Amino acid sequence: MEFRQLTDRVFYSMFDKAADRPVLGYVNGQKYSLMIDAGNSQKHVELFYEALCREGLKKPGITAVTHWHWDHTFGMNAVEGITISHKKTNAKLAEMAKWEWTDAEMKKRLEAKVEIEFADTSIRTEYPQLSEIRVVTSDLSFVESIEIDMGDVVAELYHVESPHSEDCICILVPQERVIFIGDAVGVDYYNNCCLDKDKLRSLITSMEGFDFDICVMGHAEPMSKQNILNIMHSLMDRQENE
């Protein structure tokens, strides 16, 4: 696993396209550390913890997930400490925790369009043994925002309106001038890959309002505030021309 330092207190592991593993973030606080997104499996979490150990960093006391999609949450059962998510994320996780993870049940969910092809394929790549899948809800949940004081550094979690999913949160670390946005800048794979213009506009307004230099995303290289805003504005222009 490729593990990188972004600022004094912020680190992240790179995404991996093979089984759609997203970037995992880490904010190193004196009292506790925060992990951002729980990865797609126990194996993903273990690799992240091994990377932390190699760097001499403590295991996170808190793990926040950016939205409900499997690649960001299926590692939740394997993280240590407390987990936190948006209330809507938790509601979806509670629903998925009841699902059966067998070939037949997964096929049924595909047919019923409850699940999408891309997730189904990636889940099968990550889990040769489907029975190993464990979906759990988070320990804490919130609606608008919550602040986590980790001693010498604070993280601010905000719910944002996003075209990707209705439960997206952003994690701003003001002191480090870094924001984690998960997949917030993206289409809704669960709704015909639709890119809702109003939601995108709302997200642009939120992002413009956050004070940061570097934006960390779920499946891409980190980029500057200007670059991510440019991308969002060009997506907006494309939508308006359709």
Ligand SMILES: [Zn+2]
């Ligand atoms: Zn997603």
